[in-house]
Amino acid sequence: MKKTVLVFLVILFSIPFYSQNNSLWKGYFSFSNVTQLSQSPTKFFAANENSLFSKNMNTNELKTYTTVDGLSGLTITSQFYSASSNRIFLGYENGLINIIDETDKSVSQVVDIINKGGIAPNLKRINSFYEFDNKLYISCQFGIVVYNTITKLFGDTFIIGPSGQQLNVLQTTVVGNTIYANTQFNGIFSADLANPNLIDFNNWQVFDAGFWRIISTFNDELVGLNTNSRIYQHNGSIFIERFNLNASGLDFKVINNQIATCSATTAFVLNESFGLVFQLSTTQIPDFDDEFTSVSIVSGNLIIGTKESGVLTVNLSNPTDVNFILPTGPARNNIFSIQTAPSGNFLWAVYGDYSESYNPYPLDSYGVSKFDETGWLNIPYEDLQEAKSIVRVAINPSNENQVFFSSYFSGVLKFENDQLTEFYNNTTSNGPESLVVAGSPNYVDIRMNGSGFDRTGNLWVTNSFVNNAMKVLRPNNQWQSYSIENTANTALTLSYGRLSIDKNGTKWFVSNREGVFAFNETATPQFKKVTTENNLGYPYTDTRAIAIDNRNQVWIGSVGGLRILSSVDRFFSNDELISRPIIFVEDGLAQELLADTFITDIVVDGSNNKWIGTADAGVFLLSPNGQQTLQRFTSSNSPLPSNFINDIDINGKTGEVFFATNKGMVSFRGTATKANDNLNNVVVYPNPVRPGFAGTVKITGLVDKANVKITDISGNLVFEKIAEGGTMEWDTTAFGKYKVASGVYMIFISADQGLETKVKKVMIIR
Incomplete structure (x- = not known):
């Protein structure tokens, strides 16, 4: 189904979670891939990879939760609504x-489960x-953990393997006084819930080896969906087949006195006697080219x-009443x-991408997205003449x-007015070229990557x-091409990445094996190569990021660290x-900034600070000269997913x-x-x-190098600084x-040379 067909209900940005930065973070997440559903009497809760949204079916209230609200950013593996505590529980892979x-x-x-001893960290899902x-x-992947929803305390842990070994328990359910545990490879185990020594x-005994x-409880009997796509009821003696999904x-x-179940193509609702009362297939939904993942029932x-x-959502009393619920997002x-x-x-x-080795396969068939004040416009792959791996x-x-x-x-796509x-x-004259595959002269594979406009309106693009x-x-x-073969050692096997254009119109671009190249069509030679100090090879020649700062320095990020060309x-x-590292002194020892760090991007802000993205x-956030780390954001200390x-x-x-x-986009x-x-x-x-x-006072709308002085009402100077940026x-x-005392403080701003x-x-109120 084309995303442009969906009706996005409202524009929602997540409520920030991290205390002192409440107004500083926003989340921009996709909620389209629903992996799991749970329900209260009036709401459904839809979990995605690392986010959640809910809708009240009576009031139509829509709510989202992301890392900005405090979710972990890890992969959600389970979710549950607790009626006794009115809380939602989300479980994760770790x-x-x-x-x-x-x-x-x-x-x-x-x-508590993360910190539980005696269990391998990779077995705590x-x-x-x-x-x-x-x-x-x-x-859990190792057994069963008990949690009291009233006292909010953890109780016993049950390791139920026949010889005390850990088993991957998928679900539990209770019928009468018996608790049943479904395991991945060892069948269903059972135990007497009244036994104080579980x-x-x-x-614990093997109840069924299938x-x-x-598994679940229905009409006070054990029921289950088998891996053979059939639903069975246990009558106290044996399992009896009651329904076949045929997929x-x-x-x-x-849910109450009904069963909801689904395959990728069909959803079913069964009554107390396992009779089919409702069925919906993907082919019954107009323009729907998607798959089902999960089901629930809320308010009919x-x-x-x-x-x-x-x-x-489908009204069970009116099968033609089908609605899509999807918070706006990429x-x-x-x-x-x-x-x-x-x-x-x-x-x-x-959304197109390539591997660490610049391999775009398997090819991506994704569209593109635009965000503005009205929300997200998602343009599907089918509207891009099926161009793949857009990067x-x-x-x-x-x-x-x-x-x-x-x-x-x-190749390259041109959009006008979306x-x-x-x-x-x-096929374009002098335009993008396909790589050559020996023995396959008709094979087309056009690797276009880094791009940017110069001051005269020319679009420059790298072709690998x-x-x-x-x-x-x-x-x-009109297109024009320039050959790099006299500068690059292995031009026909090089992959090129990001590109940045400086004040002189020189194009600086990264490569996977020969470092950074610089190109200016007015110079002789037109191409030059940036080398590292002492001619260091890999990983410094596998460059991934390039930026020109406000002082006309070239900042270079590689899979092995950071380098700078002075001008x-x-x-x-x-x-x-020749590019060189940044050396700083810590505890009396000279160290290289970001040594052995895989740098994926470098961006320069209006104050000439450097935002450095990494692969792990x-x-x-570095100061203009890189000598200070002003901020460090990770998934542990910030909403980064x-x-x-x-x-x-x-x-x-x-x-x-x-x-x-x-795993999603956020902003600071x-x-x-x-x-x-x-x-x-x-x-x-x-x-x-x-x-x-607890934050800082912001003074915005400044000119570059503006002088800012702040005094108290008596004229005593308490702050002075030259602005770098706005x-x-x-x-x-x-x-x-x-901290200055309560009172009125004067802010005197003068442009460079005092012309304005x-x-x-x-x-200030203390």
Whole structure:
């Protein structure tokens, strides 16, 4: 089903969770891939890979939960609504539990199972929750853990293997006084629930040696969905087949006096006698090209989770009443690349990717997405002339309605007003070229990647595995190519990545084996190679990130660390371009900054700080010279859903820094704004500063190198700094020594050389 057909109900951004930064984080998650459903009497709860949304079927209230609210960012493996405590329990692959209180919407984390000793860390996955008599029986990869929903305390742990070994328990259920535990490979075990010594494995017996997907209790009898796609009822003596799904069963729930179950193509509702009372197949839904994943029943509606379309609801009394429920968001969570418009009014995201070795296979058939003040526009793959593995975005700064997408298999796409207007490939004169495969002259594989506009409106794009590595699309729609074969040692086997263009029009771009190349069509030679100090080879020659800072230095990120070239002007003055590490001193020892770190992206903000994305260590914010680490964000100390950062981009107007990870996108509102042309729009916030405020006062709308002085009402100077970019922060201290007292403080701002001035006030209330 094309995403453009879905009705997105509301624009929702997650409520921030981390205390002192409550207003600084936002989440931009996809909720389309529903993996599990649970229900209360009036709501359904739909879990995705690492997020959750719910809908009240009576009031239509829609609510989302993401890492910004306090979810872990790990893969959700189970979820359950507890009626006795009015709380939602989320279980994760590592044994973590998130608890969402439906009363006050608070989110807490429980780490008891993570910290449980005697169990391998990779065997703590939580498979399911079952509630009986105010106790949760938590089925884990190693056994069963009991949790009291009233006291909020953990009880016994049951290791039920015949010889006391750990078994992967999938579900538990209680019938009468007997507790049943379904295991992955060892069948169903049972025990007397009244036995006070269930921690002794001898008190657990094999009840049935078959292979079951899900078991439950229905009409005070044990029922189950077998791996043979049939539903069985145990009559006290044997299992009796009661219903055949005729396809692999994915979900099975007992809800009041009904059973809801589904395969990938069909959902069923059965009555107390296992009679079929409702059936819905994917072929009955107009324009639906998706699969079912899970089912539930709420307020007379069949709730069906899908792989790509969120949740669909069907009124059991009116089968034609089908609705899709999907909070607005990008098409996928694994966003590979993003680009914000120079105006700051919108952002584009793409999902194609390649491996660490630049291998795009298996090829991705994903669309592209645009975010603006109205929400997300998701343009499907079918509307892109089936271009695969789209990896980069370039927005024309002179005409933001014109956007170009680089495909790492198909060529270059041109969009105007959100519509595909041109598709440049190997049939385009002087345009993108296909790599050559020996013995397959007709095979087409066009590896286009890093792209950017120069000051005269030319679009530059890298083309891998060909001699003509640098391509340019002129404003007159004509392509031109430039050969790198005299500079690169192995041009026909090189992959190229990101590209950055400096003040001189020199194009700097990364490669997988020969470091960074620089190209200027007006120079002789046109191409030069950036080497590392002491001619270090791999991993420093496998470069992934490139950025030009506000002082015209070239910052280079490789799979092995960080390097800097002191000036872009060296391209014209030096035959050799040598990059060097940043050395800092800690505890009296000289160390290399970010040594042995796989750097995926480098972005320079309006204050010339460097945002560094990594493949496994989250995000670093470095001072302009790299000597200070100003911030460090990871999935443990921030709402980052993953430490694997695909891309970073900054909205220069608002200072919002976007982090695209392999598990979702979040943003941080810092001080990363670009400098203004004048002081007409200076704003000071918060104002007044009220008691208990733990943040900083922001002064925005500054020109570059503006001088900012803050004095008390008597004229005593408490702060002075030269701005780098459009925003400055004051920590409300007198030169960092002590917190200033309550009162009115004057802010005097003057542009470079005093040509323009502005005076503002801020009230401090302690």
